[in-house]
Amino acid sequence: MKNRRQRWFRARIALLGVCVTLVAMLVIVRAFHIQIASGDRLREMAEDQYLRHLRVSPRRGAIYDRHGAELAVSVDVDSVYANPRRLKAMEQDPRTVAKRIAKILDVDSDRLAKRLAADRYFVWIERRVTPHEATRIRELDIPGVELTAEARRYYPNRHLAAHLVGFADIDGRGIEGIELAYEKQLRGSDRRVEAIRDRRGHVVFADGMEDDRTIQGQSVVLTIDKAIQHIAERELALGVRTFEARGGSVVVMDPSTGEILALANYPPFNPNEPSRHIAAHRRNRAVVDRFEPGSTVKPFTMAVALAAGAVKPNQSINCENGGTRLGGRLLHDAHPYEWLTPTQILAYSSNIGIAKIALDLGKKALYRGFRRFGFGEPAALGVPGETAGILRHYRRWYEIDTAAVSFGQGMSVTNVQLAAAMSAIANGGRLMQPMLVRRMTDGHGATVEENKPRVRRQVVPRRVAKLVGQMLTAVTEPGGTAIEAAVDGYLVAGKTGTAQKADYVHGGYAKDKWLASFIGFAPAERPAVVISVVIDEPVIAHYGGTVAGPVFRRIAEVTLRHMGIAPAGRQAVLAKKKEQRIAVAEAEPAPEKEAVDKGESAVPDVRSLPLRQAVIALHAESLVGQVQGSGVVVSQEPAPGKAVPHGSVVQLQLERRRFDTDAVAPNARPRTLTAAVSRRPNAP
Secondary structure: OHHHHHHHHHHHHHHHHHHHHHHHHHHHHHHHHHHHHOHHHHHHHHHHHHEEEEEEOOEOOOEEOOOOOEEEEEEEEEEEEEOHHHHHHOOOOHHHHHHHHHHHHOOOHHHHHHHHOOOOOOEEEEEEEOHHHHHHHHHHOOOOEEEEEEEEEEOOOOOOOHHHHOEEOOOOOEEEHHHHHOHHHHHOOOEEEEEEEOOOOOEEOOOOOOOHHHOEOOEEEEOOOHHHHHHHHHHHHHHHHHOOOOEEEEEEEOOOOOEEEEEEEEOOOOOOOHHHOOHHHHOOHHHHOOEOOHHHHHHHHHHHHHHHOOOOOOOOEEOHHHEEEEOOEEEEOOOOOOEEOHHHHHHHOOHHHHHHHHHHHOHHHHHHHHHHOOOOOOOOOOOOOOOOOEOOOHHHOOHHHHHHHHOOOOOEEOHHHHHHHHHHHHOOOEEEOOEOEEEEEOOOOOEEEEOOOOEEEEOOOHHHHHHHHHHHHHHHOOOOOOHHHOEOOEOOEEEEEEEEEEOOOOOOEEEEEEEEEEEEEEOOOOOOEEEEEEEEOOOOOOOHHHHOHHHHHHHHHHHHHHOOOOOOHHHHHHHHHHHHHOOOOOOOOOOOOOOOOOOEEEOOOOOOOEHHHHHHHHHHOOOEEEEEOOOEEEEEEOOOOOEEEOOOEEEEEEEOOOOOOOOOOOOOOOOOHHHHHHHOOOOO
16 A cells, blocks of 8 residues: 555656646747747837837038038937827817817918818928927927927028028928038938837937937038128128119138138028018029129230230320220220320220220130130039120131120120139239038048049249239229239239110110129239129219229128238338328318227218219218218208217218209110120220
C-alpha cells in the first residue's frame, strides 16, 4: 500500500514536471515568436497606438543684410482649427460653437457653422490670430476646437528694402522679390516627423525626441547695408515729395565688387500688409522700369570714342553755336556753344558735341561699345521681372539715330544697368557682375554657398576710364550742370540727365512729362561708391542737376561718413558750393536763426526768390516746399530762421510781378525719334 502511494506520488511529480516543461516550452516558443518572428510587425502595431507620422515643412529661412541685420524672419503665431467629426462625436452643436467663436474672432457665424457641420476631420477656422484671441479660444475649452502654432513671415523694418526683399503669402510661399527668387532655398525640403500622441490625440514631442520642425531652410545674406538703404530711401522720398514727382529709384553700388549696397524705390509699401498697396507701388522700379537715359550715357559715348582714338582729350569740337542740321534735321543744345573740349562737352552737356564725336566713331563701334557696357542685356541680378532695356542693332540705325543714341535717345536702360556701367568708369574699366546676394547659410549659420565678385569683361582701358572720370568732375564744379550734386570735402564725378518721356498714346514725346537723373561716384580719386538717382515725372522742376543732384549729394554725404571715408583737404574749393547753389535775397536783413538741434534745419529766407531757387534752397536744408501761386515768393510760413524738423513743409505764397520771366518747357510734341532730335534739345 505504501509503495503504491509512493509510486503514485512520483507519477504525479513526473506529470507535473512534464506539464511545467511543456508550459515552459510553449512560453519559450511564444516568446520567440513575439520577439523574433513577429517582432517588427508587433512593434509597428504598438507604435501606431502612440506615435504619429507627420510630413511638415521646416521653418522658412531668414533674410539678412550684409551685417546680419534681420530683414525677413519667421515667427510662431497661433491658428485655430476644428475637427467636425469630433465635434459631432462629443455632441457639440455647430451653431452654438460657431456663435461662441465668432464673438472672439469677428467672423461670420453662419458660414462658420456650415464648415463645422461638414463631414471632415479638419477645417481651418482662422489663421494667424492675435495672442489675446488665442487665449480666449483656449478658455472656451471646446472639444474638437484646437490651436496650432504656424510660422508667419514678418518684416521687422516694414517698408525698408521692401521692393527688394518682397513678401510671402499666408502659407509662407514667396510672391515677390528675394522671397520669390530664392523660394526653393528659403523654404527647404519637407521632412517626415515622428511624434508621440497623447490620449486626446494631441501631438507631443517627448524629451530626447527631435522636433524636426525646428529645422529651417537656408537663410539669405544680401549685399545691401541696412543703414545705407535707410539713407537712400529717406532722401529719395524727400526728393520725390519736394518736386511732386510720381516716383523714383536709387541704386548704390560698390564699384570695385559690383555689390549693391542699397536699392531704393518710391512709393514705398509695407510687406507685412501687401494687399493694402496697389501692384504699381510694389514694383521694383530699379530693375523693372526701362527709361531713356538721356545725357547720363554721354560719358560712355566719350569713353568708347577715346578708347578707339576717335577723339583726343584736348581736341576742340565745333558745337555750331547751339544748333546744326543733321540728315535734314535740326539738332539743338540747351545753350549755345562754339568750340568745346571733350571735358567741356560733358560739363555743359552738349548734344551737338557728343553727336559729332559719335559720328566720327561710327555706329558699329558705338553699338559694340554700348553693348560692352552692358546696355541691351539683363544685369542678371536674379530677381523677378528684371528687364534688359532696349538697344537696337546698329544695322537699323540712320545717321540721326547714331547721334540720338550718343546722348541717350532711342534706347532704354534700367537704373541698375546705369549704375553698373558707371561703376566700370569708376573702377578702371571693368564691368562687374552686379550682386545682391553675398551668401547662403544653413540653420546653424554655416555658409552653404558664397558669391564672389566677378568681372564680366574689361570694357575700356584703365587709362581711358580714369580720364573720363577726371572729365566728369567738371560736371559738379562751378560752371557744370550739377553743382547741386557736389559734396563738401569730396571730389565728385558724375553726369546729369533730363529726358522727356515717350508718349505711347500719340507718339513722340510728352511735352510735360520728364525724367530727371544724376549718376556719379565719390571720392573721384578713389571711388568707394556709385550712386544713381532717377526721379520720375517731377513737377516743380525737371532738370537732373536740380532734382536728382541734391538727392545724390545727401546720400553721398552720409554714406561716405558711414563707410569711414574722411574728406580730402584738396577739396576745400567745394566748400563754396552753397554760394553758387543759392541766390541769397538781400531785400531785407537776414533774420536771426534759432538754435538748431540734430535732425532739425533752420528755415532759409526764400522771399523774393523765383520758385526754382526757393525750392532748391529749401531742399538743401532737407525741407519740403508747398507752393501756392506763381512767380516769386512773397511770403513763407514758418518764418525764416525758425528751427524745424527735417522733412517739414514750408508754405510758399508766390505772386507774378511785372517783368518776371520763368523758363518754360518746350511745347513741341514730336512724333518720331528723329523729329524729337530735330525739334528739341536734350536738356543737361
